[in-house]
Amino acid sequence: MTQYGTLGVAVIGTGRMGADHVRRIDQVISGARVSAVVDLDAERAKRLADGIEGCTAHTDAAAAMAADDVDALVIASPGPAHEEALLTAFAHDLPVLCEKPLTPDAASALRVLEAEQRLGRRRVQVGFMRRYDAEYMKLKALLDGGSLGRPLMLHNRHRNASSPPGFTSANLINDSVVHEMDVTRWLLDQEITAVTVLRPRPSSNAPEGLADPQFVVFETDGGALVDVEMSVNTGFGYQVKAEAVCERGTARIGEEQSLVTETAGRWGGTIVQDFTERFADAYDREVQAWVDATRRGEVTGPSVWDGYAAAAVCEAGVRSLTEGVRVEVELIERPALYR
Amino acid sequence: MTQYGTLGVAVIGTGRMGADHVRRIDQVISGARVSAVVDLDAERAKRLADGIEGCTAHTDAAAAMAADDVDALVIASPGPAHEEALLTAFAHDLPVLCEKPLTPDAASALRVLEAEQRLGRRRVQVGFMRRYDAEYMKLKALLDGGSLGRPLMLHNRHRNASSPPGFTSANLINDSVVHEMDVTRWLLDQEITAVTVLRPRPSSNAPEGLADPQFVVFETDGGALVDVEMSVNTGFGYQVKAEAVCERGTARIGEEQSLVTETAGRWGGTIVQDFTERFADAYDREVQAWVDATRRGEVTGPSVWDGYAAAAVCEAGVRSLTEGVRVEVELIERPALYR
Amino acid sequence: MTQYGTLGVAVIGTGRMGADHVRRIDQVISGARVSAVVDLDAERAKRLADGIEGCTAHTDAAAAMAADDVDALVIASPGPAHEEALLTAFAHDLPVLCEKPLTPDAASALRVLEAEQRLGRRRVQVGFMRRYDAEYMKLKALLDGGSLGRPLMLHNRHRNASSPPGFTSANLINDSVVHEMDVTRWLLDQEITAVTVLRPRPSSNAPEGLADPQFVVFETDGGALVDVEMSVNTGFGYQVKAEAVCERGTARIGEEQSLVTETAGRWGGTIVQDFTERFADAYDREVQAWVDATRRGEVTGPSVWDGYAAAAVCEAGVRSLTEGVRVEVELIERPALYR
Amino acid sequence: MTQYGTLGVAVIGTGRMGADHVRRIDQVISGARVSAVVDLDAERAKRLADGIEGCTAHTDAAAAMAADDVDALVIASPGPAHEEALLTAFAHDLPVLCEKPLTPDAASALRVLEAEQRLGRRRVQVGFMRRYDAEYMKLKALLDGGSLGRPLMLHNRHRNASSPPGFTSANLINDSVVHEMDVTRWLLDQEITAVTVLRPRPSSNAPEGLADPQFVVFETDGGALVDVEMSVNTGFGYQVKAEAVCERGTARIGEEQSLVTETAGRWGGTIVQDFTERFADAYDREVQAWVDATRRGEVTGPSVWDGYAAAAVCEAGVRSLTEGVRVEVELIERPALYR
Known part of the structure; x- marks a missing residue:
């Protein structure tokens, strides 16, 4: 074999x-x-x-x-x-x-x-x-199993401790939100049809001129609404969280609780500092x-189709970021090889 | 005295x-x-x-x-x-x-x-x-204390088990989201300047014709972005959650953990079924x-100012829901009595 | 009426x-x-x-x-x-x-x-x-409801930030563990038949000569085993936790999660500092x-019977603490007035 | 190399x-x-x-x-x-x-x-x-780091869904508690000096004659007190939890929260059913x-020393189980090869 x-x-x-x-x-x-x-x-x-x-x-x-x-x-x-x-x-x-x-x-x-x-x-x-992360895999299996019914919304939090030198407002879309694009398409098994990028007043942690955080909304061809909080200068650490809101319940991942301490008037745990630690496995x-x-x-x-779709959604996202409007995503018809 | x-x-x-x-x-x-x-x-x-x-x-x-x-x-x-x-x-x-x-x-x-x-x-x-709820009061005190820095975003989840007979799409704004309007204004000490109501494909739990859930976005005069997931037919219970994302950290409320059970392959707790139980205190x-x-x-x-502001934001929200566009909120100048 | x-x-x-x-x-x-x-x-x-x-x-x-x-x-x-x-x-x-x-x-x-x-x-x-604390009341209702089956064990944690001046090793039993005695009798609806007090090496936070922490084991006439970690100089705060282990599941209370923050590489919440805050309601x-x-x-x-039973168990507890042995509890027969 | x-x-x-x-x-x-x-x-x-x-x-x-x-x-x-x-x-x-x-x-x-x-x-x-489990490794690193001070107590929960055919009361010690023996010695870097096995009234889930659950207490040469709830017929799943109580705080592991669902009036997650799933990594x-x-x-x-020490503690544990008394553990002096 x-x-x-x-x-x-x-x-x-x-x-x-x-x-x-x-x-x-x-x-x-x-x-x-x-x-x-x-x-x-x-x-x-x-x-x-x-x-x-x-x-x-x-x-x-x-x-x-x-x-x-x-x-x-x-x-x-x-x-x-x-x-x-x-x-x-x-x-x-x-x-x-x-x-x-x-x-x-x-x-x-x-x-x-x-x-x-x-x-x-x-x-x-x-x-x-992320398709190989144990938590996302559990979430995918649960959604595919159908016990929660059809997904209505997907809420995402994607936070980095700090952005590397030269990181631009478009990089937030192309390098960071791109993960949620793929996660959305994979978890829901739906294509993204429109992107809107909203810009709250930037964090004072962010370098001058960087639109950070951004709040991104995807619409899908299945009628789901997906939002992404994208922050790249939280200062406090790296976090990836997702919550799927379905017709019969919700499911969420990303709450790290492997070691909980109680000390000095506080209980809780640590927040990892970068993606290599979070996604090592x-x-x-x-x-x-x-x-x-x-x-x-x-x-x-x-597949290459997934890579192409992500590139097309990224282009729409960067346009929405720049022009401040909702932008529809144009994809070619899906070739037989990728069905 | x-x-x-x-x-x-x-x-x-x-x-x-x-x-x-x-x-x-x-x-x-x-x-x-x-x-x-x-x-x-x-x-x-x-x-x-x-x-x-x-x-x-x-x-x-x-x-x-x-x-x-x-x-x-x-x-x-x-x-x-x-x-x-x-x-x-x-x-x-x-x-x-x-x-x-x-x-x-x-x-x-x-x-x-x-x-x-x-x-x-x-x-x-x-x-x-809600201003008198113990959890919201802690969140307010924390934000006012300033240790987390300026609030950038506020994420809200507002879920009901089922909607009463005759509940309309506008009721979701006027009767339900109105709480998050007040919470936003009070927690952030900012006015809401624009509202956008997004409509995912309705849940099959919702009565025919009801736009449920809705996803509502507020912009504030302090540059904060606020989102509200508003669901009135979750089937599984009543939940109110909020997360404030600030420059130096986040804070969230609404995770009920007073009694945790482990039984039949599951750990967890119960979800209350309505607001009288959640907000009795x-x-x-x-x-x-x-x-x-x-x-x-x-x-x-x-105050009456808070009541007036909520009414004005509700009107804008219902217009956004109906017309499918972002609607700016018009308020009169705040009278001296309410400063 | x-x-x-x-x-x-x-x-x-x-x-x-x-x-x-x-x-x-x-x-x-x-x-x-x-x-x-x-x-x-x-x-x-x-x-x-x-x-x-x-x-x-x-x-x-x-x-x-x-x-x-x-x-x-x-x-x-x-x-x-x-x-x-x-x-x-x-x-x-x-x-x-x-x-x-x-x-x-x-x-x-x-x-x-x-x-x-x-x-x-x-x-x-x-x-x-404690019988009027919302969390203990939920636990009591759950146990009484019978869905978890017969209680086998009850694990308790009772921690104080610091002991008052003059607090003795016997005070840990008479003033602190006495609450778990009553909780045990009330939650299980069983009498305590024997007490064993174990003494780990004292914490260096404890005043010289104070046996702190203590680990107390109760046996009951229903065959349940109850353990109490009693600490009065944790330094980090006040905590009361309980876990009932039953034939068909477990149930626990005492995990405060009303406000969770994420900041400076840590997620979590605060620990209250004394019982007046924890048990105000x-x-x-x-x-x-x-x-x-x-x-x-x-x-x-x-009732007075509950007060008498607590006093009798306390006496046995202090004897176990002093003599380093398991001590059986002697109660008079329960009078008709208190049945 | x-x-x-x-x-x-x-x-x-x-x-x-x-x-x-x-x-x-x-x-x-x-x-x-x-x-x-x-x-x-x-x-x-x-x-x-x-x-x-x-x-x-x-x-x-x-x-x-x-x-x-x-x-x-x-x-x-x-x-x-x-x-x-x-x-x-x-x-x-x-x-x-x-x-x-x-x-x-x-x-x-x-x-x-x-x-x-x-x-x-x-x-x-x-x-x-267990020394290679990610959670235990974090706990070990934390204790070794010293920030929490000297460990005073270690609370353990070790629960199995059901015992295999022919499993005896002594197997609970030799096959199950043996893990906590090793965990105790390794986490605390102390030897176990005495064992007491307590027997609550058995669960009706347990086969006739099996002393299940057991509650085991270890004393160590460093003055720490260690307790183990050992259950082999919980019915609801497999759980391994540990909490180290130290002079300046506590730390605990074993709360699985990778996927949290909210559905049908309940929030929470699943409990794994056996050790191969829990300890695969x-x-x-x-x-x-x-x-x-x-x-x-x-x-x-x-090392072989660790294997020998576990065998000696198991023998003491089985004697305590059988005779209902506290049993001291006798070890030879640790050979130079294993220091």
Whole structure:
């Protein structure tokens, strides 16, 4: 049944996410090994490769893809480089785990979508890792089970302790709210049809000129209403919460209660400080699931269609943010490959 | 310092709320007694009065107001009767606790506002009883204390098990969301400047034609953004929750955890079924506070201005609901008496 | 049906608890007024009486009991004075709310028990106010309802921020654990048959020589096992928690979650600092219930039997603490009056 | 630094735990492979081996240990078989992960302890997997950090939905409470010096004759008091909770809140039904940690000393259960190898 023994993986891009995926494949998950790392910075690639038995370093992604012991790719380079890497991977007929965003805009995502359709089979899983978070998985299973009835609304809180230097108002949509876009589409199994971005008076924690927080409202083709509180300079920590309000009840996730202390007149727990801590297990599970499916010759995770839809909703969101109006989302008809 | 001994109170209207206030003044709180009850239904008034020592029954509010042993009024008649009762009370110079709404629309509320200004001093407390709920009071104290910094957003959930017969889409605004309007104005100490009412696809629990749930967004003159999930046919119970998101932290109320059980594969607690259970203590505290202040010759609770502002925001809300657009709220300048 | 109009109450002892009951009857509850206050400190009594219309000050309890406008008593003097005050009250045939302890030891409690039996009807309610706490009442109702099956164990946590000066190891039993004794007997409707007091190494917060914390185990005649963590110098606040473990589930109370904040890397709430804050409503409800029952000519709360049983268990507890062994509790047979 | 590449592991015993470890090493964790499985049931061993590349089946543990591609052992056979397997493993100088119990009694555990000392270095990790549970790890880190001060008491709840056929009163101590014994020793870094087992009236869910629940009290050489509610027929699910009460605060774990629903008048979550669900990640983390340490040539987890101490405390516990008295625990002096 297995089509591959141990999967030889080339990791393209060795920044924060790429290096973390290298560590994960090398030390945490089962059934795969890092056979190549690729980075424009040759020194950096070599340093990483040296710590791993049988791993070679490259500065050229295409060369890595051509190597005999490379069975599959993880693309973790900057978004603008994804399209070329994906098309080359298609040429080598390699399965890919592509970090989000699939590509930086809807037009380029559409080109990838068309290229994959020409291949005639799915090769790409997009890195929307919340689908692999234990809490979101429970919520999804509950909604799919149907005991709560049809979802009417989905309330989301997405909070970061602080934004990185140079983070723009559009980044809140493209890099942060994009997760709730995917979560919405996946949890509800509905497409987003309109976006409205509302701007409360910015927090004084936010850098001058940054529209932070934002309050984003999605409408879906199933008639659900989805709101997202998006904050990137809370100061107090990183939080992701969701509540689905359905016809027969509600369900919510994101209340961390694993260790509760009582001390100095206070009871409670700590708030994690960033997404790597909150979603560590989700990344492990995502990559393990990709390796397992790939070894069986399957693609099971978020698809190129999901990457394209997210790009289209992001474009609408940024327009709503800029123009202060509700913006409708235009998607092409869903191709047969992704039904 | 006390201006009254035991306060003689006439209760006008003896429906659900009025009868409950009669019971409260008679059996629960201190410093007041029910000296008169008024209802168009003479039999009903008499039956209630007979159970209370020294209490007389009336069908005419003005007659009750003229009685020697009536020092103050509780108005619990239907909203359309409030204006006349209030103006008559002003003529008798009687302090009033007036159930919400102050009056059914902004124009009539404005007339009451002008009449009270002519008196030159405040006589009316409006029955926005959430201000007397222990949880809201803690939240208010925390926000006023300033440790969390400026409020940026306020998220509200307001859920009822089922709507009464004849409840209309506009009732969701005028009778239910009106509480969050007052809570918003009071907690933030800001006026509401615009309202947008969004309509997800209605719950199949809702009667045909009722826009339920609604998702309401307020903007305030302090730049805060407030959202309200308003559901009146959840089926599962009554819930009121609020979360204030501030510059240095968040605070939330409404998670009932007084009794937690573990049984049959589930842990958790019960959800109350209506507002009388959830807010029983708030009503007691409200009326006790009104009696105490009245005996000292003061008016301390929600004012006619608060009643007027709520009416104006409600009108805007109903227009937004009907027309599907964002509606700005027009208020007169705040008179000196209410600053 | 009412046997009294407004109940005239004499409050004997005007220390912390007595003064608080005076305030409560005067300003909070319905149906009673303070007609007399009694304290050996004449000045103190006079000062208190002066603030209340129609209230007289006494230094002699018997004189107050003889007054025409005294219908009932609250005894809040120190425990050693209770026996005499109770017997005098019996002579005047007055209903009494007696602060705990009923008397300081089992022998004197037994004398009061016998005296009340000679009267032939119950006149005394003992001040075990936890029975009037909303959370304990819910737990009691749940256990009585039977849905969880027979109680097997009861776990209790009773924590104080700091102990008052002069507080002894025996005070932890007699003044603090005594509440769990009553709670155990009331919740389970069973008598305590044996007590074992275990002593972990004392906290360094505790004054030299104080056995704090203590861990107390009760056995009951129904076969239930009850444990109490009793700490009086936690430093961090006041907490009372209970968990009933039954055949078909568990139920617990005491997790305060009315206001939850998220700030500075922490989520959670505050811990109250003393019992007056935690049990404020319970005291109000206790005294209101006593007034209401007294006006109807009834006694409904904790009885002299409950006070006697608590005294007997306390004696056994102190012996276990001192001698380091399990001690069996000896009770007389329950008289017919208290069945 | 790495002493092994991919670690070849022989799994001895392929019952529930053994088969699960085979799956874990084959499909979940990194750095190891199953090179041999051993079971007296040759068919069963063969069936398991056939599904794994390069895995051989054996009925004789010694033969598996002699194989070239076996670098390390997992012992998951029944407890009585452990001593012989461990001594044979010592003869082959193989690192071992030995499921608990180390051996069934203190005398045999002592023989293993002496044999390992003769080797002069630690080779065995005992399978006390709670040390690898994320919540217990947080609690341990908090206690070790010292911010809460010295632990005074540790309260534990250990509940199972139902006991397997043939489960005896002594099994509650030897198979269930044994986890709290290890948790106590590890969290507090103290030895247990005395055990008292108390028996409430058994639950009617329990089979006739089974002393269930039990309430167990440990005393430690650091003066801490530890209590364990041990229930094996709750009917409602599996729960493990712990609360450490320290001089400056408390900390607790075990409140599952990952998904909270509100429906049909109830809020809350589900209770898992068995330990494999609750501790799935702990098992994964335990085996990964053992593989990682073994590849580095180290032993880092619970030692043979821990296995011996647990056996000695269990013996004392069973005596206390049987004889109804407090029993002191006798341990040999801790050998240098385990300090």
